[in-house]
Amino acid sequence: MADTLQAGDAAPDFKLPRDGEGFLTLADFKGKKLVLYFYPKDDTSGCTAEAIAFNGLTGDFAAAGTAIVGASPDPVKKHDKFRQKYELSFPLLADESKQMLEAYGVWVEKSMYGRKYMGVERTTFLIGADGRVARTWRKVKVPGHAEEVLAAARQL
Template sequence: MATKASTTKPAAAKSTEKKPAEKATTAKATAAKPAKEAPAPKTAPAPAASLMQLKEGDSAPVFTLPGAGGETLSLAALSGKKIVLYFYPKDDTSGCTKEAIEFNALRDKFAKAGAVIVGMSPDSAKSHDKFRTKYELAFPLAADETKETLSAYGVWVEKSMYGRKYMGVERSTFLIGADGKIAKIWRKVKVPGHAEEVLAAAQGL
């Protein structure tokens, strides 16, 4: 009988020792959960803030981006010139095509006013190539696939359509003076007559 009792006790002790280990493992797993859940979903509060902060008289945010035709476009390379930097949602869509054609039709007048036109969207440089070729656009298009420049100018914003929210480009134009300062901002642009309005502002700058 004594032998049986001594055999049973160590077994009970073993099972008692396992329980704290299991609890510790469970505690570890519970503690690990917050670390996995820590990364927040990607939203865009920063672009919205930039939209409110960037104003006329501010220095234009710098950029260096690929463009159509394999060129590199940068604000620094255009230093000393007036720049019409317009942001549009997507190549070869109805509104964006009309806007590009209107700017293109006035390019000689912009040149006489000492202003260069640069279009920018999140499309790739390859997409820009096709867009420029199709409509014979004679001004550069910058590709901001990372949306960093779009965010810096405050035009990458939350939009809504049929109750669905999504991120996209707010059609906007910035007239930048030869001194690198933003002279005029147009937000939520309506395409008809917009290019002519920008031209008048460039001629008066």
Template sequence: MILSAGDAAPDFDLPASGGGRIALDALRGHKVVLYFYPKDDTSGCTLEAQGFNALLPEFEAAEGRIVGMSPDPVKSHDKFCGKYGLAFPLASDEEKGVLGAYGVWVEKSMYGRKYMGVERTTVLIDREGRVARVWPKVKVPGHAEEVLAALRALP
């Protein structure tokens, strides 16, 4: 079940890059860009992370916080962040409970083979913890800029 604007964003408290934890509740009062991606250090995921990272000062100036999430372990996230200088946290959902709650852990198909994986999706969450907008099946080019524009339009 994919979320819609106005829905309460499912809470989470997960281990994150840098050895800490990231909880949605702790981000209350900020606008949150929660983006879900399939795998650290793959071409599309790297481009997406670099896009958000390049605009991080603008997101922060608009009172936004960026959180990336995938099923990769924290050790993989730390390596990914170090390799590309990512300055925002990456949450690790190895159990896939949060990915499921947001409706992004789905059946995919490649070369006729079916498997479970993350559907690249971004969720913009308002200061009160409600979904403001969802971008399903994200195409990476220009995506960070589009999300930034939507974040700036949020009160």
């Protein structure tokens, strides 16, 4: 079941539209490590801080042989604006159908001020060059997170 995706499991495949144009698939990263992080919404404070943190470390991730991809249910046009505004150097995937979010178990029931709704649980997956989940961070707190993921990528 998707919500029990564990280290060692095969990462669910995907093919989604990305910012700019075109599509990305899991196979595009075959033989490379991948940080796949899921976030709720473009241009909100936490999501912006997380994107900027990962962006600031793209050179370090590249040196560790690791690509970075962000994914949210926002449409491609919104991703384009977000990526341009903050000069992000990694792709953003648009999962408007929420199929990938569900496959990775990050589309969950949330609650705010007593109101229940469906949304993205901020989650990061480190996927090994073999296409298997190496590590998972759920309910991510943004400060220090990108650095922690980088340390794990260097050890993988």
